[in-house]
Amino acid sequence: xxxxxxxxxxxxxxxxxxxxxxxxxxxxxxxxxxxxxxxxxxxxxxxxxxxxxxxxxxxxxxxxxxxxxxxxxxxxxxxxxxxxxxxxxxxxxxxxxxxxxxxxxxxxxxxxxxxxxxxxxxxxxxxxxxxxxxxxxxxxxxxxxxxxxxx
Numbered sequence: 001x002x003x004x005x006x007x008x009x010x011x012x013x014x015x016x017x018x019x020x021x022x023x024x025x026x027x028x029x030x031x032x033x034x035x036x037x038x039x040x041x042x043x044x045x046x047x048x049x050x051x052x053x054x055x056x057x058x059x060x061x062x063x064x065x066x067x068x069x070x071x072x073x074x075x076x077x078x079x080x081x082x083x084x085x086x087x088x089x090x091x092x093x094x095x096x097x098x099x100x101x102x103x104x105x106x107x108x109x110x111x112x113x114x115x116x117x118x119x120x121x122x123x124x125x126x127x128x129x130x131x132x133x134x135x136x137x138x139x140x141x142x143x144x145x146x147x148x149x150x151x
Contacts, residue, residue, distance in 0.1 A: 001031040001094050002137060005059050007052050007101030008039035010127045022134035029141040034130075035059045039101045053106035056098060064096040066113045068105055069133065071123070073116035082140035084115070097137075099129060 010016050019034070026032045037055035040048035060066060065088050076084060088095055097117075098109060110116065119132060142149040 001033065002026070003033045003035065003059075003061075003064065003094065003096040004099065004130065004133065005035045005037065005056050005096060006099040006126065006130055007037055007056070008126055009036050010130060012127060015127050015131055018131045019134060022131070022138050025138050026134070026141065029138075029145070042102070045103045048101065049103050049106035052101050052103075053109050056105075056109055057112065060096055060098075060112065061094060063092065064094045065092040065115075066096050066098065067115045067117050068098045068100075068110055068113040069119065069129070070100070070105060070110065070116055071118055071121060073118035075118050075120070078136060078139050079143060081117075081136055082143035085137070085140045086144050097133060099126060099133065101126065 010019060023032055023034075037052065037059070040051045042048075085095065098105065098113070100109070119129070119136075124132065139149060
């Protein structure tokens with residue numbers, strides 16, 4: 001099972017449609033759950049991170065393999081990402097990805113992670129990043145199953 005815990009909600013219709021499309025495509029390969037926790041907004045950074053961390057941690061299961069998405073994480077190619085997911089799924093049936101809010105992730109959440117992943121040194125809008133993550137997860141399953149899609 002793939003679980004994505006994300007801070008904030010997707011508001012744009014075109015992004016919601018893209019997310020729904022990848023959710024539909026992924027049904028063939030895995031159970032997918034997306035959990036949205038409330039974004040604290042633009043209050044003081046330390047306070048917002050602490051409150052968001054409390055909301056995130058409530059959704060992490062004791063057996064989840066946790067991957068945080070952070071700029072400081074390790075960058076992988078799509079093939080390496082697919083291999084990573086495949087390797088994890090051989091020993092753990094639950095992979096939980098965590099996407100932080102506008103301030104990122106609190107240190108306690110980063111320490112909770114089994115793996116820290118970066119898609120780029122660039123910063124992406126969190127709503128758009130959810131689509132990017134879902135597309136890469138979908139691409140990974142296509143690669144694992146030797147199906148055409150990845151180029």
